[in-house]
Each structure stands twice: as structure tokens, then as C-alpha cells.
Amino acid sequence: GFLSSADQKQINLAQKVTDEMIIYVPAKGEIKSSPAVMNAGQSSSGVNTESTSNSNEKSNGGQTVNLNMATKEQLQELTGIGPKKAEQILQYREEHQSFKTTDEIKEVGGIGDKTFESLKDSLSV
Template sequence: MWDQGGWTPREKGLAVAVGALLLLLAGVGISLWAGDEKQSEAELQPYPPPSETAVPKEEDKGEEPTELVVDVKGEVKHPGVYRLSPGARVEEALGKAGGPLKRADMDRVNLAQPLSDGMALYIPAKGEEIPPGVTAGAPVTSGSGGEAGQTVNVNTASAEELQQLSGIGPSKAEAIIRYREENGSFTSVDQLTEVPGIGEKTLDQLRDQVTVQ
């Protein structure tokens, strides 16, 4: 032990200053150590799980066909069933079948008519009557007995005549007849959409082929 009794006042002041400095350094060290501990604890904390982002469900797509299947018959080089893209016309189906034969009556065929899925396209010979249930791709005779090239009168046409229209099969033909029997004559072509099974798309195909005279 030092004999403090022999310290001068200057030496005592220095000793006090050194002691205070040591205490200050010790406090700073403790603070830094405590900060490192807290930082380590924070680093060890697990990251919160990423929030699940709701993935929007795809909207139900319409049941529009991805292709059209058409049965090409009659006076063509290669009769048969052909697959075409939606929006295809009679001209494209005719091309798939190799084109018409020489005896085909192309005056009765509307090459620009849109095709519908499941359609039976018949290319008639000159002077031949078109069989029921198929279409020649052109307006057919009217229900009142007009000549070829006239539109079909849906107020008087028979089921067989209605089936010659694009997109009209036996069930839709019967539905048209049943509608006019129950509700009276059609007053507008647009009224066909009130018939079960006939929508806007079918009406667009029929618009140039029918009349309500």
C-alpha cells in the first residue's frame, strides 16, 4: 500500500482524475457491450413470413370453340370432315375439300358465309335439289315457295327448310316452330334470340338468310 499521507496535493488531484477517467471508460465499455447484445438478439429474431399475395383466379373463359368441324359434301373433289379456325368462311372449307367439281352449281353457294361448328356444307350439282339438314352456303328457297337466292321466311318455313340455315339443326328448327305457334309470328329477325338455343352468335349467322315477311 502506498502511503497516501505523503502525497502532495498535485498528486492527489491526478489520482482522482485518473480514477474518474477509469470509471468513465468502464461505463462506456458496459454500454457498448449491452448494445452489441441487443443487436445480436435482434439479428437472431426470425424474419416474419412473407405475406401471401392472393393470386387472382383466371376468369372463366367462354365456351367458344377453338376450331370448327365441318362436313363438306356434294360436288367437291375430296368430300369429308375438315377442321378450320373460328371465323372461317365457306370458301376456306371448299378449299380444304380440294375445290368444286365442274358440275357444281356455284351460283347457289355463298363463299363468304361464316361457318359454324358441326355444320354440313353441301355443294350441289346444277339442277340438283339440296338435301334437308345441310346448307349450300347460300340463302335457300323461302318457306313460301320462292326461287333460289331468296331468304327463308321463319314465319312459314317448315322444319326441313329451317335446317338448311347455318347453325340450325333439328332441335332448333322445332324450337322456332314451337315459338311461333305459342307466341305468334315473328315481327323482327332479332326476335329469334328469344327462341331457346339461339343466341347472338347464331343470329349473326342467320341475319342475311332469314326474313319475317
């Protein structure tokens, strides 16, 4: 359970938990400066899991989008990914449980080597 000082409103309780995931629950009144959920080894500058985040603009600001946690909106912020491709990525993720490597995105229809090359620095798993 949560500690009495935990701010449960800053956590997505419906998000699926995966192996090696780290979940940080901020205290009440704490300003959320790092993502609430990240993979082990991912820096605190990783993708914010809230769909209202503006942290991943088209230039991506040096941050990466986690293929296993990104929302449709966050995927669309990647250069060359529109609503249809974002939906295909989410469908692939659901069918295969998760992406094991960023290279695996090439298995999604319409994403080939050229598209992957332009995206690879913006992706993480």
C-alpha cells in the same frame, strides 16, 4: 273460289294465311317458278313453301328463309340449325302467332347474338 284455270295442286290449302300475305295461284300447266305464297314486299326469289324444295341449300343461294312460313326441313338447311333448334323455332312461332322481326329469333333457347349474326342475312319475316 278458284277460277277453272287455276291449278289447285300447286297451293298448300292447309297453310295459315296471315295479314299482308300474297297468295299466287298458278294456272294449270304453268310451271311454278315463284313461290305460291309470300309476304307483301318479298321478292319472287323468296322461300319456296314446299318442303320438297331444294332451293335453300346450306349456302342459301342468296335467298332468305321466312321464319313465319318455313317448314322444319327448311329451317334445318340454315347453318347451325339442327332438328331440335328447328323444332324450338316452330314451337316459338306457334306460341307467339308469328315472328314480328328477325331479331325475335334470339328469344328461342340456344340462339344468341353470335348465332343470330351468322343467320341474319338468311332470315326474313
